[in-house]
Amino acid sequence: MALRTAGSMLMVFIWSETVVLGQNGWRVTYNPQSICALKRSTVDLSCSYTYPRGHTVTGTSWFYRWSVVKPQNDDRVEYYGDRVNDCTLRITDLRESDSAEYCFTFRTQIIQGYVFQSVRSESYSGSPGVRLSVTGLEAKFLTIVTEGEPVTLTCSTTCTLTDNPNPTYIWKKNRQRLTNPKTKSNYLYLDPVSSEDTGRYSCAVNGHENLPSAEETLTVRYGPKRVSVSVSPSGKIVEGSSVTLTCSSDANPPVVKYTWYKKNVTSPKASGQSYSITNISSEDSGEYYCEAENTIGAQISTPQLIIVAEKQASVKNASIGIIVVVLVLILCLSVLMWFRKKASKSTSDTRDRRDTVDNGQVSGKKGNPSITHTMNIDNSGIGSNLICTIHYCTFICPLSSHKSK
Numbered sequence: 001m002a003l004r005t006a007g008s009m010l011m012v013f014i015w016s017e018t019v020v021l022g023q024n025g026w027r028v029t030y031n032p033q034s035i036c037a038l039k040r041s042t043v044d045l046s047c048s049y050t051y052p053r054g055h056t057v058t059g060t061s062w063f064y065r066w067s068v069v070k071p072q073n074d075d076r077v078e079y080y081g082d083r084v085n086d087c088t089l090r091i092t093d094l095r096e097s098d099s100a101e102y103c104f105t106f107r108t109q110i111i112q113g114y115v116f117q118s119v120r121s122e123s124y125s126g127s128p129g130v131r132l133s134v135t136g137l138e139a140k141f142l143t144i145v146t147e148g149e150p151v152t153l154t155c156s157t158t159c160t161l162t163d164n165p166n167p168t169y170i171w172k173k174n175r176q177r178l179t180n181p182k183t184k185s186n187y188l189y190l191d192p193v194s195s196e197d198t199g200r201y202s203c204a205v206n207g208h209e210n211l212p213s214a215e216e217t218l219t220v221r222y223g224p225k226r227v228s229v230s231v232s233p234s235g236k237i238v239e240g241s242s243v244t245l246t247c248s249s250d251a252n253p254p255v256v257k258y259t260w261y262k263k264n265v266t267s268p269k270a271s272g273q274s275y276s277i278t279n280i281s282s283e284d285s286g287e288y289y290c291e292a293e294n295t296i297g298a299q300i301s302t303p304q305l306i307i308v309a310e311k312q313a314s315v316k317n318a319s320i321g322i323i324v325v326v327l328v329l330i331l332c333l334s335v336l337m338w339f340r341k342k343a344s345k346s347t348s349d350t351r352d353r354r355d356t357v358d359n360g361q362v363s364g365k366k367g368n369p370s371i372t373h374t375m376n377i378d379n380s381g382i383g384s385n386l387i388c389t390i391h392y393c394t395f396i397c398p399l400s401s402h403k404s405k
Contacts, residue, residue: 028126
């Protein structure tokens, strides 16, 4: 093969690729070198790179766990860098599985020589890379406690948050933010804990309230409270009837033993949540109370007064009432008969007088006497008034006048 003479130039391109390891002019900088971020939050892996003059960047990529990060295949990843010196990578909706070491690699190309030119490609990897740790929040505490004990709740992470190394924590109970809680750093203090503190607790970092921890349930055990006695049936209790007393209380764990007592009686009357007294008598009158007990403690109720009315007194009162009614009835009938007798006599005398009038005949129309007797007896019950009312004597006696001729 002949070579061209003067004025001609032979150009030969030789391709080669070199991996640069930490030489002058080659660098990848991560700021910061280690990142701790909350689960479900967004993080930027801030990165910049440099290379010697004369090189042209031909490609960039991020690696983690020996795999290439491909933004085009994951909508949670976005490359914010360029082919000059910015290599920032953004990851949204962080997951704990995103925790890894991320390394940035770039490739360059340079043309060398005049007559015999060569194209050399070089690549540089910024190793070690940036370490990303993804942490969730966790509310930690003893889930079962006893009333009166001191309880400490801790909001914990697996690493110190990079963007907020000294955060303020907020606490929620049953998804409602606590007002004026006793807190210090990432601790919540319940001292002493009470039955009202039972509920579901979660914590969050101030500024990231939308990223709370999972809820944990606090159960507070306590002895019986608000122990009371109810009586059935309510109202007046008559001798010979039946009465049921019921003991009620609030306790956690539930009451395991109920005991019934009568005031001024040393031995218990019965056990169980309900106590029934059948064929009750006046001797059963008195104050009754119950004791409720669980594994934490015991409490007694306020005494309930039971008054039993004697049945004999009721029968006696009813008998007296009946006797009074009969006596009044006899009295009223006697008065009625006396008035009837008197009315008959008055009618006879009137007829005799009408038969004769001063030497003449009396003409007229005889009237018929009308006698009405009404007796009302009202016996509304023992102690009521007995009323005997007699309506008597309605006479109609028209007499015609007599004129002498």
